[in-house]
Amino acid sequence: MDSAAVDERIRALIEPFNKKGVTIEDATTFAGDLEFDSLTVMDFVAEIEDEFDIIISMNQQAEIENYGQLVAAVHKMQDS
Amino acid sequence: MTETLTDVAPSGDLLSKFDDLIQTRETLLASGIEDPFNLVMEKVLSPTTAICNGRETILLGTYNYMGMTFDPDVIDAGKQALADYGSGTTGSRVLNGTYQGHRECEDALREFYAMDHAMVFSTGYQANLGIIATLAGKGDYIVLDIDSHASIWDGCAMGNAEVVPFKHNDVEAMEKRLRRIPEGAGKLVILEGVYSMLGDVAPLKEMVAIAKKYDAMVLVDEAHSMGFIGENGRGVCEEQGVIDDVDFIIGTFSKSVGTVGGFCVSNHPKFDIMRLVCRPYVFTASLPPSVVATAATSIRKLMHGANKRAHLWENSKRLHGGLTDFGFELGTGKPQSAIVAVIMPDLERGAAMWEALLKEGLYVNLARPPATPANMTLLRCSLCAEHSAEEVETILGMFERAGKAMGII
Numbered sequence: 001m002d003s004a005a006v007d008e009r010i011r012a013l014i015e016p017f018n019k020k021g022v023t024i025e026d027a028t029t030f031a032g033d034l035e036f037d038s039l040t041v042m043d044f045v046a047e048i049e050d051e052f053d054i055i056i057s058m059n060q061q062a063e064i065e066n067y068g069q070l071v072a073a074v075h076k077m078q079d080s
Numbered sequence: 081m082t083e084t085l086t087d088v089a090p091s092g093d094l095l096s097k098f099d100d101l102i103q104t105r106e107t108l109l110a111s112g113i114e115d116p117f118n119l120v121m122e123k124v125l126s127p128t129t130a131i132c133n134g135r136e137t138i139l140l141g142t143y144n145y146m147g148m149t150f151d152p153d154v155i156d157a158g159k160q161a162l163a164d165y166g167s168g169t170t171g172s173r174v175l176n177g178t179y180q181g182h183r184e185c186e187d188a189l190r191e192f193y194a195m196d197h198a199m200v201f202s203t204g205y206q207a208n209l210g211i212i213a214t215l216a217g218k219g220d221y222i223v224l225d226i227d228s229h230a231s232i233w234d235g236c237a238m239g240n241a242e243v244v245p246f247k248h249n250d251v252e253a254m255e256k257r258l259r260r261i262p263e264g265a266g267k268l269v270i271l272e273g274v275y276s277m278l279g280d281v282a283p284l285k286e287m288v289a290i291a292k293k294y295d296a297m298v299l300v301d302e303a304h305s306m307g308f309i310g311e312n313g314r315g316v317c318e319e320q321g322v323i324d325d326v327d328f329i330i331g332t333f334s335k336s337v338g339t340v341g342g343f344c345v346s347n348h349p350k351f352d353i354m355r356l357v358c359r360p361y362v363f364t365a366s367l368p369p370s371v372v373a374t375a376a377t378s379i380r381k382l383m384h385g386a387n388k389r390a391h392l393w394e395n396s397k398r399l400h401g402g403l404t405d406f407g408f409e410l411g412t413g414k415p416q417s418a419i420v421a422v423i424m425p426d427l428e429r430g431a432a433m434w435e436a437l438l439k440e441g442l443y444v445n446l447a448r449p450p451a452t453p454a455n456m457t458l459l460r461c462s463l464c465a466e467h468s469a470e471e472v473e474t475i476l477g478m479f480e481r482a483g484k485a486m487g488i489i
Binding site: 039057060 | 226242243244245246253256257260450453454
């Protein structure tokens with residue numbers, strides 16, 4: 001799956017969590033712009049893990065602050 | 081305008097990251113409420129009553145489930161050890177800090193759990209911290225419930241393992257995560273018997289079976305079930321028939337046992353090496369002789385506590401049923417443990433209700449985010465086997481009056 005396809009699927013998954021209708025760009029941050037709390041992060045990560053059949057450990061999550069980083073990380077895990 | 085603490089912080093102050101919390105606390109206290117996190121027990125009259133902030137108060141938030149704190153045999157054992165061995169060991173368990181009493185305490189634990197090995201730590205927090213951080217290191221995977229206790233999370237962080245949480249008590253979510261772990265990686269599943277915030281029990285039977293299917297080792301924290309749940313009081317894993325498949329049980333002396341300290345019991349043949357490689361065990365002073373003597377005596381008495389266990393269940397059921405009838409919203413639909421959590425609409429009303437109960441002469445725990453799941457504010461009640469049936473009725477009367485006065489029911 002190429003990066004654009006990963007982007008498209010994550011964009012669809014994020015929709016129900018984007019309560020304030022923030023415009024999603026690569027630099028959009030989860031804690032700051034999207035105001036995700038720890039429970040929202042858990043639910044959102046679980047959706048992505050199920051969609052792509054991967055694990056994103058909390059250690060890896062700590063390195064992911066914005067949307068662009070998430071797409072890149074998932075794309076990379078996909079390939080491996 | 082009065083100057084608040086947050087106005088005067090100089091630049092570069094490392095404490096300024098707590099400004100939001102300081103503000104919340106100041107706002108709460110400015111409403112004139114008694115500080116829920118600064119209560120002083122001036123006198124303790126029994127396992128169930130104390131003088132708090134000048135008032136005689138029924139204690140319903142102490143985790144003193146089996147009421148062992150004033151047991152005459154326990155007190156005598158502590159006094160004798162204090163006289164015979166002095167006030168403290170001033171040393172690590174692996175140097176000069178293992179006395180006869182520490183060995184006897186570990187013997188009592190091995191007998192209580194019918195397991196081969198027992199290791200006593202200075203606190204329950206250190207038991208989780210030490211065992212988890214030592215078992216699961218870099219490259220290993222820890223799969224754990226999102227509502228795990230702070231000491232479990234801290235143990236995960238200290239060990240540097242890959243940490244993979246799953247939704248609370250969700251068997252399917254746990255299995256999916258285990259299935260996706262790379263081939264050959266070490267796996268530790270961490271569960272609790274009773275979760276202390278809502279007082280709910282884990283489906284250990286299913287979860288332990290799945291963990292074993294994926295060749296994961298299993299650690300269960302039974303802090304809130306020891307002495308009370310299971311035929312011999314060994315906890316939820318005993319009650320659900322999976323204790324033989326659990327690799328490590330973590331527990332504490334600061335609840336049913338009635339003193340302080342923590343432990344791990346295991347049948348693993350190599351378990352004893354943990355004494356040399358577990359840093360929170362090695363690099364701290366051991367428990368005072370009086371503490372291990374009271375713990376050992378209490379543990380041995382808990383082996384024969386069937387009548388007390390039965391009374392504690394009666395108390396839990398009566399309190400849960402009574403509060404439900406008044407219209408309070410509780411953490412569980414049915415009583416599952418000795419914890420009954422009353423869900424409050426928000427922190428302000430929760431704190432007001434807490435204070436109203438204190439003025440009635442009842443102490444419960446006010447639990448608030450981030451310690452609580454789903455950002456709930458809870459009035460957490462923990463029952464004691466020494467609460468009389470009459471006391472439970474008195475407690476229910478206090479809840480009814482305070483709840484009506486505060487407009488919560």
